[in-house]
Amino acid sequence: MALFTLVSGSVGVVTLQNPPVNALSAAVRHGIVDMMDKALSEPEVKSVVICGQNGRFCGGADIKEFGKNMTGPPLVPMIHRIESGAKPVVAAIEGIALGGGLELALGCHYRIAHSKARLGLPEVHLGLLPAAGGTQRLPRLIGVPAALELITTGRYVTAAEALRLGMVDEVTDGNTVDAAVKLALSVAGKSLDARRISNYPCPQPPGLDRFFETAMQQVRQSARGAMAPVACVQALRAAASQPYGEGMQREKELMDTLFHSGQARALQYFFFAQRAVGRWSTPSGSRWDSSKPRPVHKAAVVGLGTMGRGITVALAQAGLSVVAVETHEKQLMEARQAVSGMLERGAKRRGVAPAYGKISYSSDLLPVADVDLVIEAVFEDMELKRSIFEQLSEICKPDTFLCTNTSGLDIDRLASHARNPELVVGMHFFAPAHVMKLLEVVYGPRSSPQAVATAMLLGRKMDKVSVAVGNCPGFVGNRMLKPYLEQAFFLLEEGATPELVDQALEEFGFAMGVFRMSDLSGLDVGWRVRKADGLVVAGASTGPSARSRRGFRYSPLGDLLCERGRFGQKTGSGWYRYDKPGGRVAKSDPWLHGFLEQYRADHGLAARRVDQQEVLERCLYALINEGFRILEDGIAAGPEDIDVIYVLGYGWPRHRGGPMFYATTVGLSEVLERLEHHHRAHPDVPGLQPCRLLRKLVASGSPPVHSWREFIKKSRSHL
Numbered sequence: 061m062a063l064f065t066l067v068s069g070s071v072g073v074v075t076l077q078n079p080p081v082n083a084l085s086a087a088v089r090h091g092i093v094d095m096m097d098k099a100l101s102e103p104e105v106k107s108v109v110i111c112g113q114n115g116r117f118c119g120g121a122d123i124k125e126f127g128k129n130m131t132g133p134p135l136v137p138m139i140h141r142i143e144s145g146a147k148p149v150v151a152a153i154e155g156i157a158l159g160g161g162l163e164l165a166l167g168c169h170y171r172i173a174h175s176k177a178r179l180g181l182p183e184v185h186l187g188l189l190p191a192a193g194g195t196q197r198l199p200r201l202i203g204v205p206a207a208l209e210l211i212t213t214g215r216y217v218t219a220a221e222a223l224r225l226g227m228v229d230e231v232t233d234g235n236t237v238d239a240a241v242k243l244a245l246s247v248a249g250k251s252l253d254a255r256r257i258s259n260y261p262c263p264q265p266p267g268l269d270r271f272f273e274t275a276m277q278q279v280r281q282s283a284r285g286a287m288a289p290v291a292c293v294q295a296l297r298a299a300a301s302q303p304y305g306e307g308m309q310r311e312k313e314l315m316d317t318l319f320h321s322g323q324a325r326a327l328q329y330f331f332f333a334q335r336a337v338g339r340w341s342t343p344s345g346s347r348w349d350s351s352k353p354r355p356v357h358k359a360a361v362v363g364l365g366t367m368g369r370g371i372t373v374a375l376a377q378a379g380l381s382v383v384a385v386e387t388h389e390k391q392l393m394e395a396r397q398a399v400s401g402m403l404e405r406g407a408k409r410r411g412v413a414p415a416y417g418k419i420s421y422s423s424d425l426l427p428v429a430d431v432d433l434v435i436e437a438v439f440e441d442m443e444l445k446r447s448i449f450e451q452l453s454e455i456c457k458p459d460t461f462l463c464t465n466t467s468g469l470d471i472d473r474l475a476s477h478a479r480n481p482e483l484v485v486g487m488h489f490f491a492p493a494h495v496m497k498l499l500e501v502v503y504g505p506r507s508s509p510q511a512v513a514t515a516m517l518l519g520r521k522m523d524k525v526s527v528a529v530g531n532c533p534g535f536v537g538n539r540m541l542k543p544y545l546e547q548a549f550f551l552l553e554e555g556a557t558p559e560l561v562d563q564a565l566e567e568f569g570f571a572m573g574v575f576r577m578s579d580l581s582g583l584d585v586g587w588r589v590r591k592a593d594g595l596v597v598a599g600a601s602t603g604p605s606a607r608s609r610r611g612f613r614y615s616p617l618g619d620l621l622c623e624r625g626r627f628g629q630k631t632g633s634g635w636y637r638y639d640k641p642g643g644r645v646a647k648s649d650p651w652l653h654g655f656l657e658q659y660r661a662d663h664g665l666a667a668r669r670v671d672q673q674e675v676l677e678r679c680l681y682a683l684i685n686e687g688f689r690i691l692e693d694g695i696a697a698g699p700e701d702i703d704v705i706y707v708l709g710y711g712w713p714r715h716r717g718g719p720m721f722y723a724t725t726v727g728l729s730e731v732l733e734r735l736e737h738h739h740r741a742h743p744d745v746p747g748l749q750p751c752r753l754l755r756k757l758v759a760s761g762s763p764p765v766h767s768w769r770e771f772i773k774k775s776r777s778h779l
């Protein structure tokens with residue numbers, strides 16, 4: 061899986077061949093070792109170029125091999141052999157040089173990159189560190205601070221930045237392999253002493269100890285329990301303070317620990333899950349590989365509130381022409397300014413020109429007549445959305461896709477107000493819509509496979525991970541949020557505080573606990589949904605009916621806060637207090653604690669001690685249980701869909717793989733047993749009653765997560 065050719069009489073070109081990304085599988089490593097042996101031993105070969113097939117240098121180690129019995133030549137000695145060889149080797153970097161691919165290039169004596177290439181050491185995202193010398197060679201080449209930043213974040217750099225940092229020697233707009241061959245010809249026979257990075261002294265940052273203490277503190281804070289970023293700092297510290305050989309030994313020890321960790325397994329699962337969701341299917345048999353998307357060149361966004369503005373920016377940045385509609389003139393003017401600001405900041409970050417010219421603004425719907433797709437993003441009100449869908453059906457071309465950004469309303473009901481219900485799908489974005497990676501594409505029973513395929517592809521074009529889900533209240537993400545929030549409220553009734561619940565969830569790895577998150581997104585959002593569901597009963601703050609709805613336990617705590625105007629950050633108080641409306645720093649609120657005590661007294665509830673383990677079990681297992689129901693109902697096609705939604709949209713810690721994967725690490729039988737236990741204690745809480753699919757999986761010996769799709773398919777008829 062590596063090809064040798066002799067060009068220009070004396071340059072041996074070794075081409076990696078393992079589509080699509082030329083990952084360093086055992087076969088490729090064998091190929092490189094054999095071809096390098098040939099190149100180094102044949103006298104007519106004076107210098108060597110290493111490149112990748114199909115315009116991609118190399119995507120790194122073959123992740124599919126991890127977790128299996130590794131065979132074939134190991135990377136470290138292979139790269140060392142290239143570096144220590146007597147003939148100059150030039151890496152011709154086209155497309156990508158990532159992870160082990162970049163480490164291979166760092167073992168070469170020269171590096172030339174195409175101007176469109178991206179380079180990086182993303183191992184940290186897989187729960188690993190660059191363990192083929194990356195943590196030792198990169199700081200020697202570009203300095204410790206720059207290497208630390210790249211390795212702990214896994215950030216990719218452009219060829220231009222790589223040149224600035226000193227990672228590559230040259231950038232070309234032309235044919236990279238030709239340029240590399242030219243360079244190889246010019247350096248043949250020259251001394252390589254100054255070109256072997258492992259021989260460089262590692263530049264010491266001033267105040268070495270202090271530098272690493274600060275770095276470690278920052279990394280621990282942002283890692284939220286992830287081990288790999290911490291290990292990366294440790295490896296870099298070894299590079300800065302020890303000779304190369306000892307640094308390599310430290311790199312290996314750290315990698316050994318990470319490689320066998322649950323976090324690495326979770327992160328590698330998540331890597332493949334993000335790709336698996338692209339291969340969507342629906343219970344009616346539509347599939348990604350048999351549904352052809354229609355091209356979308358021009359789109360419209362209706363409603364320019366926070367979500368509509370973000371969607372407009374995302375579409376324009378993806379290169380589409382956008383008609384942005386807002387019927388309130390003042391709001392339209394504000395939106396125009398805000399969108400321009402967002403475009404400008406985004407363009408600056410990406411080093412491109414802002415796409416102002418892609419957007420035209422309108423205060424009426426008429427200019428949407430010729431667009432290929434509309435995304436409605438007005439206020440979450442069925443009547444309003446219904447009337448807009450009716451108007452759009454009149455105005456738009458007959459084949460225009462009509463999409464809604466609703467976060468939970470019935471797509472099928474909306475479709476029934478469209479001229480062509482098969483062209484209606486949900487496109488549920490997450491705030492801020494131009495930043496967040498997730499898109500839930502919601503299909504109703506009448507959505508055509510082409511409408512789903514088109515929305516999925518459009519999401520990808522906007523650089524999002526699109527997940528196709530079925531239509532039900534709250535779809536996947538918000539539906540699972542409901543039992544999670546409900547448990548958090550119940551725990552307050554039973555004696556917990558918002559601080560205790562949030563601390564448990566944040567220590568688990570969530571960026572924000574449930575109460576801090578509600579304060580950020582606004583308590584009124586859930587209040588409105590509960591009102592629409594007929595759950596909010598005015599004046600029912602005491603008496604037996606206050607804590608029960610339709611025969612089940614209900615906590616009116618959130619409603620009571622809203623009745624007092626405590627909507628969270630925007631009003632300066634919610635579950636916490638803030639210095640001012642819009643303030644961001646949550647402080648403990650003595651009023652809230654007094655309010656909870658009074659509430660418990662009014663309802664005859666005795667406060668008891670709630671510990672962190674109970675918080676995790678009640679909140680997370682209830683959420684996971686709902687995930688199993690969603691799989692059982694066919695709303696999500698597989699556990700990967702749910703996990704991707706939860707990690708990318710709801711702040712579930714990535715190093716725990718997502719809720720469904722996490723359930724397998726706890727053990728499905730343990731999750732089942734604890735749910736049964738909590739349900740026995742709270743029989744009036746249906747969210748704690750283990751669902752049939754979970755029971756079935758446990759009864760079948762808890763098969764691994766990647767086999768659940770098949771399991772569900774087979775057992776659907778019996779469920």
Ligand SMILES: CCC[C@H](O)CC(=O)SCCNC(=O)CCNC(=O)[C@H](O)C(C)(C)COP(=O)([O-])OP(=O)([O-])OC[C@H]1O[C@@H](n2cnc3c(N)ncnc32)[C@H](O)[C@@H]1OP(=O)([O-])[O-]
Pocket residue numbers: 080081083119120121122123124135156158159160161163182183186188189190191192194332335336
């Ligand atoms: C001792 C070792 C030390 C070393 O430091 C460790 C490493 O190098 S760790 C590695 C460090 N490297 C990384 O972390 C890089 C990880 N890769 C990426 O970030 C992106 O795939 C890349 C940017 C390369 C291309 O993006 P794109 O154009 O949007 O395309 P795409 O993303 O859709 O992928 C297409 C197909 O290729 C598959 N596949 C991809 N990479 C690998 C791989 N390394 N392996 C195996 N397979 C890989 C991917 O699953 C997909 O398969 P499928 O069956 O079609 O679903």
